[in-house]
Amino acid sequence: MYNFNNLYEPTSVEEALRMKKEHPQALLLAGGSDILIKIREGKLAGCDLINIYCLEELRGICLEDDGSILIRPLTSFTDVSMHPVIRKYVPVLGEAVDQIGGPQVRNIGTIGGNICNGVTSADSATTLKAYDATLEITSLDGIRLLPYAEFNLGPGKVDLREGEMLTGIRIAKQSYENTYGQYIKYAMRKAMDIATLGCSVNVRLSNDKKHIDRLRIAFGVAAPTPLRSTTAEANAQGHGLNEQLLEAVAQGALADVKPRTSWRASKEFRLQLVKEMARRATKTAVEKAGGTING
Known part of the structure; x- marks a missing residue:
C-alpha cells in the first residue's frame, strides 16, 4: 500500500500549475519509479501528489x-x-x-x-x-x-x-552538430544497478580529423552533483589525437572532481575510475568521429 493523502489529477499543464500553487507542498508524480518507492519506504508517507503522467x-x-x-x-x-x-x-x-x-x-x-x-x-x-x-x-x-x-x-x-x-x-x-559521444557507466552489477561512476564525452574534430575542435566531458557520482570538467575540456582544446591527449583529459578531470567514499566505492577507487573512464570514453568518441589516437 502507498501512504499518501490526496491525489490531484490535472488535465492540462495550466491546471497542474494552478494545483501546484494551491498546494505548494504537493509532489509532482510523473512515472513514479522513484517517488512511489520513497512513499512505500515511509520517506514521503502522508504526502499529497499531483499526477501529471497523463499530460x-x-x-x-x-x-x-x-x-x-x-x-x-x-x-x-x-x-x-x-x-x-x-x-x-x-x-x-x-x-x-x-x-x-x-x-x-x-x-x-x-x-x-x-x-x-x-x-x-x-x-x-x-x-x-x-x-x-x-x-x-x-x-x-x-x-x-x-x-x-x-x-x-x-x-x-x-x-x-x-x-x-x-x-x-x-x-x-x-551543441550536437558534427559531434560524436560515448557514455560509460561503472556499476557493481552489469545491469539494473545505479552508477558507481558515470562518464559522458562528446567531441568535434577538426576538418582534417587530426585535432580536437571541441571536447565536452561530464561525470556522475564524482561529486555531490553531476558536473562538467572544464579543466579537461580546456586541456583538450586544439590538441592532437595522441596518447598525450588522453592523459591531458584524464588529469584535467582529476582536477575538477570531488568524489567521496561510500559503501559502493572508496574515494580512491572513484578517482581511479575517473581517470580511466575519461581516457576510454575520449578515445571511443574520437574514433566514432573518424579520428585515430596515435602513440
Whole structure:
C-alpha cells in the first residue's frame, strides 16, 4: 500500500500549475519509479501528489525550426532511446538511458523525473550536461530558460522554485552538430544497478580529423552533483589525437572532481575510475568521429 493523502489529477499543464500553487507542498508524480518507492519506504508517507503522467503535452521529442532538439520531460527512457531524432543526432543520450534499471523501469521512468530528482547518479544527467542542455521551466507567471549546468544546487536539490515545473529540455544545434559521444557507466552489477561512476564525452574534430575542435566531458557520482570538467575540456582544446591527449583529459578531470567514499566505492577507487573512464570514453568518441589516437 502507498501512504499518501490526496491525489490531484490535472488535465492540462495550466491546471497542474494552478494545483501546484494551491498546494505548494504537493509532489509532482510523473512515472513514479522513484517517488512511489520513497512513499512505500515511509520517506514521503502522508504526502499529497499531483499526477501529471497523463499530460500528453509534456511528452514527445521534436526537431525545432532552429535545429534544436526539444525533449518533453514525460518522455520515457525507452522512447528517448528509440526516437529517430535522438538516434540520428545524439545517440549517446539513448545509449545512456538504456542503462537505467530494467525494461519495466525504462518504460515508465521519465527523463524529466531523472534530472529533477537531482541525484548525482542519474544516467541521463551527464550526457545532458555534456551537451549544454537548456531547461524550460514553467510557472503561472511564464517560462524561464535555465542552463542545465546551473540546475543542480546540491545533493537531491534543484532550482525549481515554488509553483514551477519542468516542461522542456533543449539541446541546441551548435551543441550536437558534427559531434560524436560515448557514455560509460561503472556499476557493481552489469545491469539494473545505479552508477558507481558515470562518464559522458562528446567531441568535434577538426576538418582534417587530426585535432580536437571541441571536447565536452561530464561525470556522475564524482561529486555531490553531476558536473562538467572544464579543466579537461580546456586541456583538450586544439590538441592532437595522441596518447598525450588522453592523459591531458584524464588529469584535467582529476582536477575538477570531488568524489567521496561510500559503501559502493572508496574515494580512491572513484578517482581511479575517473581517470580511466575519461581516457576510454575520449578515445571511443574520437574514433566514432573518424579520428585515430596515435602513440
